[in-house]
Every structure is written in C-alpha cells, then in structure tokens.
Amino acid sequence: MAVTKVSLTLDSDLVREARERVGPREFSAYVNAALRQRLQHDRLAEFLAAADDEGGPVPDEDVEEARRWFRP
Numbered sequence: 001m002a003v004t005k006v007s008l009t010l011d012s013d014l015v016r017e018a019r020e021r022v023g024p025r026e027f028s029a030y031v032n033a034a035l036r037q038r039l040q041h042d043r044l045a046e047f048l049a050a051a052d053d054e055g056g057p058v059p060d061e062d063v064e065e066a067r068r069w070f071r072p
Contacts, residue, residue: 008031013029022030 018030019027
C-alpha cells in the first residue's frame, strides 16, 4: 500500500501518551489506525443518515428489540 509523509500539529499531551503506549517507532502506525477507524465511523454515520433520509428513522420499538437481542 502506498504511503504519504505528512506534517501534523497535534496536542502535546496526546502525542506524549500515544508514544508512551506504542513507542516512537510505532507512532505513525498508531495514528494511521486511529485515522482509519475515524473514517470508518464517519462513513457509517453518513450511511445511517442516508438510510434515515430514505426510509425514515428506525421505530423506537425496533430499537428496543435490538437492544434486548444484543445486551449481555
């Protein structure tokens, strides 16, 4: 997979904590994974918004039934 070098401005406390967790050599991979996860979240939110626009929101009773199925 192709990679691109970028320059970022990040909060110092976040950088420090991330480096403490993964070490300096894995920092780019850690940030890359976080960005990938955020983009996936954003795409899912866009999909759900489009589904709501097309079919309306999920009825409350269906949401409650789904919660019953997925609660431990």
